[in-house]
Amino acid sequence: MSAGAVRIAITGASGRMGRMLIEAVLNAPDLRLTAALDREGSPTLGQDAGAFLGQHTGVAITTDVRAGLSQADVLIDFTRPEGTLAHLALCAELGVRTVIGTTGFSDAQKAEIQALSQRAAVMMAPNMSVGVNVVLKLLENAAKALAQGYDIEIIEAHHRHKVDAPSGTALKMGEVVADAIGRDLKTCAVYGREGVTGERDPSTIGFATVRGGDIIGDHTVLFAGIGERIEISHKASSRATFAQGSLRAARFLATRATGLFDMNDVLGLA
Ligand SMILES: NC(=O)C1=CN([C@@H]2O[C@H](COP(=O)(O)OP(=O)(O)OC[C@H]3O[C@@H](n4cnc5c(N)ncnc54)[C@H](OP(=O)(O)O)[C@@H]3O)[C@@H](O)[C@H]2O)C=CC1
Ligand SMILES: O=C(O)C1=N[C@H](C(=O)O)C[C@H](O)C1
Numbered sequence: 001m002s003a004g005a006v007r008i009a010i011t012g013a014s015g016r017m018g019r020m021l022i023e024a025v026l027n028a029p030d031l032r033l034t035a036a037l038d039r040e041g042s043p044t045l046g047q048d049a050g051a052f053l054g055q056h057t058g059v060a061i062t063t064d065v066r067a068g069l070s071q072a073d074v075l076i077d078f079t080r081p082e083g084t085l086a087h088l089a090l091c092a093e094l095g096v097r098t099v100i101g102t103t104g105f106s107d108a109q110k111a112e113i114q115a116l117s118q119r120a121a122v123m124m125a126p127n128m129s130v131g132v133n134v135v136l137k138l139l140e141n142a143a144k145a146l147a148q149g150y151d152i153e154i155i156e157a158h159h160r161h162k163v164d165a166p167s168g169t170a171l172k173m174g175e176v177v178a179d180a181i182g183r184d185l186k187t188c189a190v191y192g193r194e195g196v197t198g199e200r201d202p203s204t205i206g207f208a209t210v211r212g213g214d215i216i217g218d219h220t221v222l223f224a225g226i227g228e229r230i231e232i233s234h235k236a237s238s239r240a241t242f243a244q245g246s247l248r249a250a251r252f253l254a255t256r257a258t259g260l261f262d263m264n265d266v267l268g269l270a
Contacts, residue, residue, distance in 0.1 A: 006254045009035035009072035009096070011087050013061050014044040014052075016161075017078035017101060017239060022049050024243040026057065031247060035068030036061045039083065069096045074250040078242075080163075081105045085112060092119035097253040099246050100124040103168025117260035121253050125263040126168025128245030132219070133263040135234045136176050139221055142232060143180040150223040150230070151200060152177055157210035157218040165209040166191065169219050174205050177221065 008025050012018040013036035025033045036049035036059050050057040062068065065087060069075060075091055077084050078101040091098045100113065103126045113122060127133070156170040178185040183203065190206045217236040222229060245263065252266045264270040
């Protein structure tokens with residue numbers, strides 16, 4: 001790893017998170033944007049990475065991931081699962097650490113990430129905000145205390161462009177709650193209901209998904225009992241919270257050679 005500023009590459013540079021990350025890196029004195037990458041066909045290819053901010057950075061958006069990564073210490077990737085895995089394979093080969101914000105991975109893809117993290121360190125989390133990661137800790141305690149007599153439902157809402165459902169954060173909340181009370185999310189999750197469903201099975205954890213407009217990301221875990229309801233909610237009002245968490249993760253990874261980490265490691269919440 002080079003001395004001085006941590007050199008950052010960003011894939012999906014013209015995406016919603018890509019732009020947020022570019023702005024955050026340009027404003028961070030201890031980080032330096034050295035590569036901005038997007039895929040073939042992106043209308044921003046060839047433009048300066050700071051053009052959307054009216055800034056000249058000297059870093060052009062290109063499709064040459066190998067060349068971009070060879071100039072970087074850490075890649076921050078918020079793209080799609082298949083893109084992330086292709087980028088990660090190159091990072092493993094070149095010894096570049098990776099912060100993964102992408103959601104929607106299959107179990108097989110997660111296993112591939114675990115294997116590749118043994119060659120160059122990876123931090124992966126479905127939600128980089130400090131608040132959501134604190135909520136995950138609160139949920140652990142709440143679920144243990146409310147394990148009997150309370151029906152558990154997870155409700156999430158996101159913007160109209162989101163392609164995966166339920167959100168990665170909602171699934172993580174489900175896993176944390178299920179683990180805390182000794183259930184297996186794979187067998188107890190119910191994803192949406194329709195028609196004559198019968199009465200609610202108390203051993204299930206339900207998920208409900210809302211998509212619309214420009215909602216950045218709302219998550220609620222509802223514990224519904226008799227005579228009372230407990231709701232634990234997080235609402236993101238700006239993608240800056242995800243970008244700032246990603247920068248914390250990049251700084252954390254800059255001091256690690258190999259291994260798979262999450263936001264608990266980055267924030268010292270483990
Ligand atoms: N962990 C967290 O805190 C957060 C996670 N996310 C996750 O990050 C991901 C991206 O979200 P968002 O920025 O809103 O999405 P966008 O669609 O706005 O941006 C995605 C970017 O990745 C590019 N891309 C898409 N597919 C590929 C591919 N196969 N290979 C390389 N590049 C690709 C897109 O290019 P093109 O425009 O050409 O399609 C675009 O530049 C999602 O999975 C989302 O759930 C989002 C916010 C917070
Ligand atoms: O796609 C998004 O926008 C978001 N995705 C993440 C998820 O799937 O949990 C995190 C955040 O809520 C925004």
